[in-house]
Amino acid sequence: MxxxxxxxxxxxxxxxxxxxxxxxxxxxxxxxxxxxxxxxxxxGDATSPGTPPAANDVESIAIIGAGVAGSLLARNLAERGLHVTVIDQAQEAGTAASGNIQGALYVKLGIEFNDQAKLGLSSLLFSQRYYQQFGGEHWHPSGLVQLAHSDSEQDRQNRFIARNDYPSAVLQQISPEQVSELAGIPLTRGGLWFPRSGWLEPGGLCRDLIEHERIFQCFGFDVHRLTPCNGKWHIAGNGEQDVVVDQVVICAGHQTPDLIPLKGGFRFRAIRGQVTHLPAKAVKCPDVVVCGSGYLNPAHGGMTLAGATFDLHDSSPTLSTESHRDNLSMLDAMVPGSVDRDSGDVDPAKLDGKVGFRCTTHDYQPVAGPLVDAYGQPLEGINLFTGLGSKGLSYAPLLAEYLADRLSGQPVCLPGSLAIRVATGRCHRVEITEQETISA
Ligand SMILES: Cc1cc2nc3c(=O)[nH]c(=O)nc-3n(C[C@H](O)[C@H](O)[C@H](O)COP(=O)(O)OP(=O)(O)OC[C@H]3O[C@@H](n4cnc5c(N)ncnc54)[C@H](O)[C@@H]3O)c2cc1C
Structure with missing residues (x-):
């Protein structure tokens, strides 16, 4: 109560x-x-710590970061009639983790139908519906198979199917023959088939999302500091005039911790990932997204994208030949014979790709909501939307809807248990001995 x-x-x-x-x-x-x-x-109220402001209390909103999180939220708010300023250090939207040419729409559902599984499933279904409006442009609902790529994964999938009863329109277990038929290439493992899933062009999606008359774009603005003053937040860059607003949403991906105006650390971690662009003529490209230890997408524009590495001890932003090798080895194991290794087109030293950094949390669950200090007290006017890990394309539409509900004073779309699951307070790192203070 x-x-x-x-x-x-x-x-x-x-x-x-x-x-x-x-x-x-x-x-x-x-x-x-x-x-x-x-x-x-x-x-707090049943939905999360803090009470949503009434709609007419919200005078101005700034979103820092124009990846999928920030772009989806900005569009959502704009479509509700609110004016939003989107700030990004880059020169356009969708350049960081959200800048890949292809991204798979997937979640990994746990065997137990707990809050984590509910959040994953709700996000997947919501995003599948949301992206329909971009069908054929940025959204390609080819279907997606999660291969039982190892004996232990096969065992996990068997137990998952035995324990749960999902409608076949959501997912179904299929044999190696069925996988091969759907994918149009020979595959030796069965898996879980998600008929309504597929792949996105996230970079292009972000750029389109923020084209709206109520979204003011502020690119090339590298935010250095957020300072409270007279009930407003001053967003300071590197010499530009401050942006002054009532509400700020930090959607800065792995750079979010640098911007949080609280002392003490947050349990966010940046994990490097590299995808490899492969010429479609050198790969047996599937007709559906194939996921397992990595993923391989259907061909598009003469290319396909495979990935992605998880480089826990590498923070280099530049492409690495080693990471390309890792992606090719992953493909050899997951889809044997898919890459024509004799072709001169797949030399790891010459391949193109992209490096990005995922923002993950200690419990691998996303973060969306008002920022609270280490004692759970809300910091007026600051919200976080990040921690999307390697499933940002699925999580972001539903969480954007949730945050937009909050910021516009509407009843929120998440039940209390899931709002608490994504709340910001769980991410404080350190034991604080004194009440945290604003570090401005
Ligand atoms: C290699 C790789 C492959 C992936 N594949 C998939 C996939 O197939 N499917 C999937 O669902 N997910 C995938 N992910 C994860 C997904 O890309 C992320 O979860 C998602 O893009 C995160 O979006 P975001 O908006 O939170 O962050 P980002 O896209 O990183 O955006 C953050 C933005 O904030 C801006 N910013 C940061 N600091 C500042 C500052 N101080 N001032 C101004 N602007 C700032 C940045 O310029 C950037 O534009 C992948 C990630 C990687 C790295």
């Missing part, structure tokens, strides 16, 4: 974090007897 209060003798960080994750705004208070500190708290 919103407004319920709680008090506990302990001020241990783990307890505080779990209570914040359950929707409480917590405060440290003087303890009793030998205890210096204790915790008290109040349960």
């Amino acid at each position: 919103p407004g319920a209060t709680i008090a506990t003798f302990t001020s241990v960080g783990e307890v505080r974090r779990r209570l914040i994750a359950a929707g409480f705004a917590m405060r440290k208070a003087p303890g009793f007897g030998q205890k210096w500190d204790m915790l008290t708290g109040t349960l």
